[in-house]
Amino acid sequence: MSSGRLVVGLTGGIGTGKTTAAHMLGEHGAAVVDCDALGRLVIEPGQRAHDAVIARFGRGIVNSAGHIDRPSLAKLVFGKPDELAALNAISHPAIDAEIAAQIAAARADRIVVLDMAVLVETDLGKGQYQVVVVVEAPLDVRLRRLAGRGMNADDAKARMASQATDAVRRAVADFVIDNGGDIDHLRGQVDRLWQQLITWPNRKDRKAV
Numbered sequence: 001m002s003s004g005r006l007v008v009g010l011t012g013g014i015g016t017g018k019t020t021a022a023h024m025l026g027e028h029g030a031a032v033v034d035c036d037a038l039g040r041l042v043i044e045p046g047q048r049a050h051d052a053v054i055a056r057f058g059r060g061i062v063n064s065a066g067h068i069d070r071p072s073l074a075k076l077v078f079g080k081p082d083e084l085a086a087l088n089a090i091s092h093p094a095i096d097a098e099i100a101a102q103i104a105a106a107r108a109d110r111i112v113v114l115d116m117a118v119l120v121e122t123d124l125g126k127g128q129y130q131v132v133v134v135v136e137a138p139l140d141v142r143l144r145r146l147a148g149r150g151m152n153a154d155d156a157k158a159r160m161a162s163q164a165t166d167a168v169r170r171a172v173a174d175f176v177i178d179n180g181g182d183i184d185h186l187r188g189q190v191d192r193l194w195q196q197l198i199t200w201p202n203r204k205d206r207k208a209v
Contacts, residue, residue, distance in 0.1 A: 005109070008130075012179075013166070020179075020183075032115055033114050038102075040070070041098065044068075048094035060072065099128055114128070119132065130200075131174045134173040136166055136169075136170075
């Protein structure tokens with residue numbers, strides 16, 4: 001990492017408001033990298049993982065426009081650990097390369113935020129961030145938010161069950177944001193977090209994750 005550039009891994013379970021927190025950090029001046037979007041990018045035609053994914057999973061996942069059909073690919077790996085591991089073995093190095101490119105493209109004095117849902121569940125991005133921020137919210141609040149997006153409670157709970165627990169995330173967190181309140185409550189915490197992040201590179205206890 002270039003001198004002065006701090007890279008933050010931002011994570012949180014579905015419905016916690018992680019992406020909203022990322023947007024607020026972007027408003028403060030952070031360069032935000034949407035790692036979920038990079039996962040979609042790398043399997044597009046001409047991108048890093050496209051050909052290898054087709055070679056592994058077959059032409060049946062390619063739609064009439066020549067793009068990998070993500071729902072078709074998801075069906076092949078859902079509930080199949082070996083198949084999912086095979087997909088991750090192809091896609092994750094490609095995503096890591098994209099993350100590295102975006103970090104390198106940021107000004108050396110900027111804070112870079114990696115908006116990453118699977119920071120704890122995978123090794124994605126490991127070694128590329130120095131600080132971990134976890135966004136949390138109570139279960140009932142998360143369920144209410146997800147219902148507002150049209151997701152029923154059973155599906156929401158199934159998604160949560162497939163992700164890391166709050167305790168597991170807290171174990172790796174340098175900062176925890178409680179997003180159980182309203183948008184102003186979240187903004188206040190993000191504002192305070194930003195003040196801590198902009199002084200973090202000078203801290204003696206700065207660590208590599």
